[in-house]
Amino acid sequence: xxxxxLFAAHADRWAQYETxxxxxxDATGLGYDLxxxxxxxxxxxxxxxPNSAVQDxxxxxxxxxxxxLWAGVEGVVQNxxxxxxxxxxxxxxxxxxGMVEWVTGHVLRHHLEMDRHIVNPGHVWDHAPPPLSKDxxxxxxGFGALGQACAAALLPLGFPVTGxxxxxxxxxxxxxxxxxxxxxxxxxxxxxxxxLLPATPMTENTLNAQTLAMxxxxxVIINPGRGPLxxxxxxxxxxxxxxxxxxxxxxxxxxxLPAEDPYWSHPKVTVTPxxxxxxxxDSASRVIAENIRRNEAGKGLLHLVDRSAGY
Amino acid sequence: xxxxxLFAAHADRWAQYETxxxxxxDATGLGYDLxxxxxxxxxxxxxxxPNSAVQDxxxxxxxxxxxxLWAGVEGVVQNxxxxxxxxxxxxxxxxxxGMVEWVTGHVLRHHLEMDRHIVNPGHVWDHAPPPLSKDxxxxxxGFGALGQACAAALLPLGFPVTGxxxxxxxxxxxxxxxxxxxxxxxxxxxxxxxxLLPATPMTENTLNAQTLAMxxxxxVIINPGRGPLxxxxxxxxxxxxxxxxxxxxxxxxxxxLPAEDPYWSHPKVTVTPxxxxxxxxDSASRVIAENIRRNEAGKGLLHLVDRSAGY
Numbered sequence: 001x002x003x004x005x006l007f008a009a010h011a012d013r014w015a016q017y018e019t020x021x022x023x024x025x026d027a028t029g030l031g032y033d034l035x036x037x038x039x040x041x042x043x044x045x046x047x048x049x050p051n052s053a054v055q056d057x058x059x060x061x062x063x064x065x066x067x068x069l070w071a072g073v074e075g076v077v078q079n080x081x082x083x084x085x086x087x088x089x090x091x092x093x094x095x096x097x098g099m100v101e102w103v104t105g106h107v108l109r110h111h112l113e114m115d116r117h118i119v120n121p122g123h124v125w126d127h128a129p130p131p132l133s134k135d136x137x138x139x140x141x142g143f144g145a146l147g148q149a150c151a152a153a154l155l156p157l158g159f160p161v162t163g164x165x166x167x168x169x170x171x172x173x174x175x176x177x178x179x180x181x182x183x184x185x186x187x188x189x190x191x192x193x194x195x196l197l198p199a200t201p202m203t204e205n206t207l208n209a210q211t212l213a214m215x216x217x218x219x220v221i222i223n224p225g226r227g228p229l230x231x232x233x234x235x236x237x238x239x240x241x242x243x244x245x246x247x248x249x250x251x252x253x254x255x256x257l258p259a260e261d262p263y264w265s266h267p268k269v270t271v272t273p274x275x276x277x278x279x280x281x282d283s284a285s286r287v288i289a290e291n292i293r294r295n296e297a298g299k300g301l302l303h304l305v306d307r308s309a310g311y
Numbered sequence: 312x313x314x315x316x317l318f319a320a321h322a323d324r325w326a327q328y329e330t331x332x333x334x335x336x337d338a339t340g341l342g343y344d345l346x347x348x349x350x351x352x353x354x355x356x357x358x359x360x361p362n363s364a365v366q367d368x369x370x371x372x373x374x375x376x377x378x379x380l381w382a383g384v385e386g387v388v389q390n391x392x393x394x395x396x397x398x399x400x401x402x403x404x405x406x407x408x409g410m411v412e413w414v415t416g417h418v419l420r421h422h423l424e425m426d427r428h429i430v431n432p433g434h435v436w437d438h439a440p441p442p443l444s445k446d447x448x449x450x451x452x453g454f455g456a457l458g459q460a461c462a463a464a465l466l467p468l469g470f471p472v473t474g475x476x477x478x479x480x481x482x483x484x485x486x487x488x489x490x491x492x493x494x495x496x497x498x499x500x501x502x503x504x505x506x507l508l509p510a511t512p513m514t515e516n517t518l519n520a521q522t523l524a525m526x527x528x529x530x531v532i533i534n535p536g537r538g539p540l541x542x543x544x545x546x547x548x549x550x551x552x553x554x555x556x557x558x559x560x561x562x563x564x565x566x567x568l569p570a571e572d573p574y575w576s577h578p579k580v581t582v583t584p585x586x587x588x589x590x591x592x593d594s595a596s597r598v599i600a601e602n603i604r605r606n607e608a609g610k611g612l613l614h615l616v617d618r619s620a621g622y
Contacts (some may be wrong), residue, residue: 093443094443098441098443104415104419105425108419108420109419109425111412112413114416117582117583118426119429119430123570123582125568125584126584129589130412130586132405132408133412156464156467158412255436259434265434270428271428271434271436272428273428273436273437275439275440277440278440
């Protein structure tokens with residue numbers, strides 16, 4: 001029996017994925033056919049990116065699952081034509097690892113106040129070593145796979161880490177908080193805040209005028225999560241007032257960030273072009289192939305999206 | 312019996328050290344007297360910085376040891392009047408920890424090519440995620456306490472780490488090399504080179520025209536070790552030719568770095584003002600007090616300097 005797998009992503013992705021996905025599927029021993037075109041009623045699985053041409057799943061009568069190539073599913077989770085299971089990408093070797101590197105790097109950059117030396121036109125020699133990391137509390141909002149992986153990298157470097165999430169989590173060495181009271185406590189002691197929440201109607205504008213005011217004056221924001229987590233007007237106001245010292249932003253409501261966006265020229269904002277992390281074809285292909293193999297063997301799918309929670 | 316301890320460092324250090332050193336010595340239970348002035352023939356131990364007024368140790372007839380406050384001892388090790396044991400500072404909680412934070416931060420900064428986004432006057436949105444750390448080999452020259460601590464922080468982040476030292480060392484997960492052939496191999500594959508060698512006549516100009524040419528084109532140099540490890544003229548030539556892509560330098564032959572030094576204005580050089588690490592009074596005081604306690608109990612001194620090797 002042949003499993004028919006439709007690859008439905010932005011057109012330029014096929015060149016990146018054809019070889020690694022073929023190799024990963026070959027390694028499973030499944031009989032399969034992998035293509036970018038099928039008659040819809042022949043398709044068993046769709047390897048999917050939300051910006052693909054496939055937006056109406058109705059004709060896919062025998063579809064068993066949609067396997068999202070991205071960690072974020074906000075572009076597909078509310079699609080009313082999607083009635084089969086949806087998985088999100090949990091790619092530890094690629095996507096998670098890249099996020100850990102980016103977050104750890106930018107936490108250390110702000111901790112060490114590197115920008116004072118990288119941009120130093122006055123050639124000022126100011127011998128003032130930074131505090132040690134044990135005196136630089138970091139709070140991670142969103143404490144799922146990505147948030148916990150970042151915490152696991154920051155703890156051995158000495159940072160006190162607080163993780164906040166919708167549902168209470170726990171992790172050795174981390175102060176884990178949840179709920180509205182927990183958010184107040186998590187923000188109240190954070191010198192550096194990292195946003196790794198999913199984009200859902202519940203998480204929109206998690207950082208707003210009220211919550212930005214909960215942070216100690218001079219705190220730093222790092223957002224590699226999703227653009228809508230921040231009320232942009234409130235953040236710009238907090239930067240101008242000095243309540244927030246700096247924001248390093250990798251994601252935005254509109255991407256690429258439009259030329260006229262005030263973030264580009266704000267002296268207290270660093271824009272990075274949505275590079276904090278990305279699904280890597282080699283490792284992501286192995287995750288997808290393994291998940292199809294599991295499902296075909298009756299073992300169920302990993303990384304299923306909770307449609308009601310939105311992630 | 313009272314142990315007389317002379318504190319001999321730059322004048323402004325006494326204010327930082329008096330309280331923590333007193334507390335640490337109190338905790339040992341020793342009978343002691345800690346002061347910045349004694350008749351020389353009354354002194355048992357000198358807590359020492361090489362820039363102190365004490366340069367002639369001859370009058371210190373009953374001196375048992377000199378305990379250097381700094382990790383680097385090049386300012387005292389060749390003093391011909393010093394005939395008693397010399398210890399260097401190994402301050403894991405302070406000096407080592409600070410070095411680990413600074414080195415890890417700047418390795419990640421260069422790995423992630425952060426400067427392209429921190430300084431981006433053209434507002435260029437260039438969506439090109441960096442490679443993963445597994446594809447970014449790091450070589451540490453000098454693989455003692457500081458080098459090994461930095462390797463231990465870089466390994467879990469995914470970097471392939473090579474450590475090179477005068478005498479062969481070993482550490483799980485690290486490619487450990489030594490000797491002249493080892494240096495060629497260590498530099499030949501390094502995309503990022505971290506200098507943590509001691510300053511000795513043997514290590515002067517470890518990076519010179521010949522060794523810089525051993526690195527892959529476009530490698531990055533990070534020097535938190537000592538200024539004389541680098542032939543500055545050769546480095547500037549290698550930066551201008553593109554052989555070396557960037558140098559982040561924390562230490563220099565003359566400090567503060569003179570205003571006319573070409574490093575200040577070179578576009579491929581980042582100058583940091585000798586902040587990579589510093590002895591921290593609290594933790595350093597505990598290390599010194601414990602070492603005096605050990606010696607008074609007949610257990611011998613830790614962190615002894617090998618006078619012939621120079622560190």
